[in-house]
Amino acid sequence: MARKYNLLVVDDEAPLRVLLESELSEADEFAVDLAADGGEAINLIQGNVYDVILLDIRMPRVSGIEVLKFVQEYSPTTQVIILTNYADIKTAIETIKLGAYDFLAKPYDIEEIFNTIHRALERRALFIDNKLMKSELSRKTGTHELIGQSPAFLQVIESATRFAESESFVLIQGASGTGKELIANLIHRRSPRNNRPFVAVNCASIPDALLESELFGHEKGAFTNAFTTKQGLVEVANGGTLFLDEVGDISPAIQPKLLRFLETGEFRRVGGTNLLTVDVRVVSASNKILHDEVAAGRFREDLLYRLNVVSLHMPPLRDRPEDIPILADHFLESKAKSKNVKRLSAGALALLRAHTWPGNVRELEHVIEGAVLLSSGDVIEESDLPLYFQRGEQPSPASPLPQPSGSVTLEELERQHIERTLAEQHFNRARTAQVLGISKKTLYLKIKRYGLRVEE
Numbered sequence: 001m002a003r004k005y006n007l008l009v010v011d012d013e014a015p016l017r018v019l020l021e022s023e024l025s026e027a028d029e030f031a032v033d034l035a036a037d038g039g040e041a042i043n044l045i046q047g048n049v050y051d052v053i054l055l056d057i058r059m060p061r062v063s064g065i066e067v068l069k070f071v072q073e074y075s076p077t078t079q080v081i082i083l084t085n086y087a088d089i090k091t092a093i094e095t096i097k098l099g100a101y102d103f104l105a106k107p108y109d110i111e112e113i114f115n116t117i118h119r120a121l122e123r124r125a126l127f128i129d130n131k132l133m134k135s136e137l138s139r140k141t142g143t144h145e146l147i148g149q150s151p152a153f154l155q156v157i158e159s160a161t162r163f164a165e166s167e168s169f170v171l172i173q174g175a176s177g178t179g180k181e182l183i184a185n186l187i188h189r190r191s192p193r194n195n196r197p198f199v200a201v202n203c204a205s206i207p208d209a210l211l212e213s214e215l216f217g218h219e220k221g222a223f224t225n226a227f228t229t230k231q232g233l234v235e236v237a238n239g240g241t242l243f244l245d246e247v248g249d250i251s252p253a254i255q256p257k258l259l260r261f262l263e264t265g266e267f268r269r270v271g272g273t274n275l276l277t278v279d280v281r282v283v284s285a286s287n288k289i290l291h292d293e294v295a296a297g298r299f300r301e302d303l304l305y306r307l308n309v310v311s312l313h314m315p316p317l318r319d320r321p322e323d324i325p326i327l328a329d330h331f332l333e334s335k336a337k338s339k340n341v342k343r344l345s346a347g348a349l350a351l352l353r354a355h356t357w358p359g360n361v362r363e364l365e366h367v368i369e370g371a372v373l374l375s376s377g378d379v380i381e382e383s384d385l386p387l388y389f390q391r392g393e394q395p396s397p398a399s400p401l402p403q404p405s406g407s408v409t410l411e412e413l414e415r416q417h418i419e420r421t422l423a424e425q426h427f428n429r430a431r432t433a434q435v436l437g438i439s440k441k442t443l444y445l446k447i448k449r450y451g452l453r454v455e456e
Contacts, residue, residue, distance in 0.1 A: 003192070003193055003195075003196055003239040003240070003279065004028070004029055004030055004031040004239075005029055005030055005031070005051040005052065005121060005239070006030075006031050006033070006048065006049065006050045006051050006052075006238075006239075007024060007030050007031065007032045007033070007050065007051065007052050007053070007054065007117070008032075008033045008034075008035060008041065008044060008045070008048075008050045008052075008053045008054070009021060009024070009032060009033070009034050009035070009053075009054045010034075010035040010037075010038065010040075010041040010053060010054065010055045010056055010059070010064070010067065011036075011054075011056040011059075011083060012036055012037055012056060012058075012059045012060060013056075014036070017034050017036070020032075020054065020108075020113075021034055023110050023113070024113075024117075027114070030117075033048065033050075037059050037060060037061055037062060038059050038061060038062025038063060038064065038066055038067045039061055039062045041053070041055070041062075041067050042062065042067060042070055045067075045070065045071060045074060045075060045078075046074070046274040046276075047274060047275060047276060047277065048276070048277065049075065049078075049235050049238045049276065049277075049278050050075070050078050051078065051079065051121060051124060051239075052078070052079045052080075052081060052101075052117055052120050052121060052124070053067075053071060053078060053079070053080045053081070054081050054083055054104075054113075054117075055067055055068060055080050055081065055082055055083060055100075056082075056083045056084070057082060057083070057084050057088055057091055057092065057095070058084075058088065064082065064083075064095075065091075065095065065098070068080055068082075068095055068098055068099065068100055069098065071099075072098065072099045073220070073228065073229050074229055075231060075235070076099075076231065077124055077127055077128060077231060077235070077236060078124070079101040079120035079121070079123055079124050080095075080099070080100045080101060081100070081101055081102050081103065081104060081116055081117065081120055082095045082100050082102070082103035082104070083103075083104055083106070083108070084103055084104070084105055084106070085105060085106045089103075089105065092105075101116075101119075101120045101123060102116055102119070102120065104116060125197075128197050128236055145182075145330070146179065146182050146183070146186060147323070147326055147327055147330050148320060148323035148326060148327070149322065149323065149326065150315075150319075150320035150321075150322045150323045152315040152319055152320050153315065153320050153323060156183065156312055156313070156314060156315070157183075157186070159312055160183050160186050160187050160190075160312060161186070161190050163187060163310050163312070164186070164187045164188075164189075164190035164191040165190070165191065165192075166310075167281055168309040168310050169262070169281070169282045169283070169284070169306065169307055169308075169309045169310075170184075170187060170283045170284070170309070170310050170311070170312065171247075171283075171284050171285070171286070171290070171307045171308040171309075171310075171311045171312070172184060172283065172284070172285040172286075172311070172312045172313075172314060173285070173286055173287075173289070173290070173311060173312070173313050173314070174285075174287065174313055174314025174315070174316070175287055175314075175316050175360055175437050176287045176359070176360065176362070176433070176434050176437055176438075176439075177317075177359045177360030177361055177362030177363060177434055178314035178315070178316060178317070178360045178361060179314060179360075179361055180245070180285035180287075180314055181200060181243065181245060181285065183312060183314065184198075184200070184241070184243045184245075184283040184285060185198060185243075187241070187283055188240070188241040188243075188283070191241065191281070193239065193240050193241055193281060196237075196238075196239040196240030196241075197236060197237050197238075197239070197240040197241075198237075198240055198241050198243065199233050199236055199237035199240065199241070199242050199243065200243040200245060201214065201215065201233055201242070201243065201244055201245065202245045202246060203244055203245060203246045203247055203249050203250050204245070204246035204249040204439035204440065204441045204442070205246075205439075205440065205441065208251040208253065208254065211250065211251075211254055212254055212257065212270055213230065213232070213270045214232065214233060215232050215233055215234055215254075215258070215261075215267075216232040216234060216257070216261070216267045216268065216269055216270060217229070217230050217231045217232030217234075217235060217269040217270070217272075218230050218232075218269050218270035218271050218272070219269050219270065219271040219272040221271065222269070222270045222271025222272070223270070223271065226271070229269075230269075232267070232269065234261065234267060234278050234280060235276070235278055237278070237280045238278040238279060238280060239278075239279055239280070240280060240281070241280065241281045241282075241283055242280045242281070242282050242283070243282075243283050243284070243285070244282060244283070244284040244285070244307075245284075245285050246285065246286060246287065246439050247284040247285065247286050247290075247307065248286035248287070248288035248290055248293055248298075248299060249286075249288075249439050249441055249442070252298070252300070255299070255300045255303050256300070258303065259300065259302060259303045259306060262282060262303075262306045262307070263306065264277075265277050265278055265279060265280070282307070284307045287437060287438070287439070290304050290307075290308070291304070316357065316360055317357040317360045317361055317363075317364065318356045318357050321353055324352055324353055324364065325344075325349060325352075325353075327361060327364055327365075328344060328349070328352060328364065328368055329343075331364065331365050331368035331369065332344070332368060332372065332380075335368060335369045335372045336372065337372070340378060342372055342375060342377075342378050342379065342380055343378065343379055343380065344379070344380050345379050345380060345381050345382065347381065347382045348371075348380050348381055348382050348384065348385055351382055351385055351389045352364070352367075352385075352389075355389060358434075358435050358437070359431070359434040359435055360434075362434060363434060363435075366431070367385065367386065367389075370386070371384045371385055414446070415446075415450040415452070417436075418432075418436065418443070418446055418447070418450065418452065419450075419452050421435055421436055422447075422452065429443055429444070429447075
C-alpha cells in the first residue's frame with residue numbers, strides 16, 4: 001500500500017475544520033491533522049513533516065501570513081494552499097509572492113480542493129526531484145540499468161524484488177563498481193513507496209563535520225555560515241526510501257545518532273531542540289565487510305544488526321563472466337557518438353573475458369568508453385584496449401614490490417602498494433580507489449598519512 005500524504009488543515013472555524021477533515025480523510029491517500037490557530041499550527045509543523053498545508057489567512061493571535069513565512073523558512077518543501085474569502089482575494093494573491101502554491105476562495109468546492117492538493121503534491125515532487133538531481137549530477141555517473149543473465153546476478157535481482165514488498169531494512173554488500181545503488185533503486189521502484197522520493201546519500205564523500213547536517217538538517221545560526229534553516233535529506237525522503245551508500249565509512253561520532261533515528265524515526269536538526277519524526281525505509285550499502293569493521297571496533301554492532309535485517313551480496317564481475325559480452329554491448333551502444341555502433345573483435349572480446357576486473361562493472365564501462373574513442377574504425381581491436389589488457393596482465397605493476405623481510409612492516413607494504421597503484425592509474429585518485437576497493441575518502445586519508453605524491 002502506498003504511503004499516505006501528510007496534510008495539515010489550519011482554520012479557526014471549527015465547523016470548516018471538521019468538514020475538511022471528514023472529506024479529506026475519506027481518501028485513503030491522506031492523513032489529516034488539524035490546528036485551530038497559527039500558534040498551534042507552528043507547534044505541529046515543528047514536530048511533523050507535512051506535504052501540504054491548507055492555511056486560513058485571518059486567524060487570531062498568529063495570522064496565516066506569519067505561519068506561511070515560518071513554513072518557507074522551516075520546511076521549504078511543504079506546499080501551502082491559502083484558504084480565504086472573496087474579500088481577502090488581494091491579500092491571498094500577495095501570499096503567492098511569499099511562496100504559497102495557490103489559494104482557494106470560500107465557499108470551497110471539494111473537487112477543486114482535491115485537484116489543487118494533487119497539483120501541489122506534483123509541485124513538491126518536482127521541487128524535490130530538482131534538488132536531488134543537482135546532487136546526483138555532481139556525484140554519480142554510469143548506467144542506470146540492471147543488465148546481466150548470469151545465475152548469480154539473476155539471484156540478486158530475484159531476492160531484491162522479493163525484499164521490495166516488505167518494509168524491512170536491507171543491507172547490500174559488495175565491491176565498488178558492482179552496482180549496489182542500482183539494486184537499491186530497484187528495491188524502491190518495486191516497493192509500495194515508489195511514488196515517494198528515493199534519496200541517495202554517499203556517506204564516504206561527505207566530510208564527517210557535514211554529514212550530520214546533510215542527513216538531519218540544521219537550524220539557522222547552528223554554526224558558522226548557517227545563514228538559513230536547512231532541511232535534512234531524511235525529511236526530503238519522508239514517505240520514501242533513504243539509501244545510505246558506503247555506510248561503513250560513517251564516523252563513530254555519527255553512528256549513535258543514526259542508530260537512534262533508525263530505531264525511532266525521530267531526530268533533531270543540528271542546533272535545534274524540536275524533535276521531528278519521519279517515515280522512511282532505509283537501504284544501505286558498503287564495500288567493506290561490516291562484521292570485520294565491528295570486530296576492529298570501527299562500526300557499532302547494534303547499528304549493523306539494525307541495518308542488516310535482510311542482506312544482499314553483489315557478485316564481482318569476475319564471478320559473472322557470461323555477463324561481460326552483454327554489458328560490453330550495452331556500453332558500446334551508450335557510448336556511441338553516432339548512429340553507427342562499434343563492435344568488438346573476437347580478439348578484443350577474448351581479452352575482456354580474460355581480465356579479472358578489480359573495478360568491476362564501472363571499470364568495464366570506462367574501458368569501453370576509452371576504446372570507443374581510440375578506435376579508428378567500426379571494430380574495436382585488441383590494440384584499442386589498454387596496454388595491460390594486450391599484455392595479459394591484471395594489471396601490470398609499475399615496479400615489483402620488494403619481497404617481505406623482517407624489516408618491512410605491514411604498514412610499509414600498504415604504503416608501497418598504494419603508491420604503486422597511484423602510479424599505474426596515472427595518479428587518478430578516483431580510479432585508484434576503485435582498483436584498491438576502497439572509498440575516495442579512505443584513499444585521501446591514507447595519501448595524507450603516508451605523505452604520498454598525488455600529482456595528476
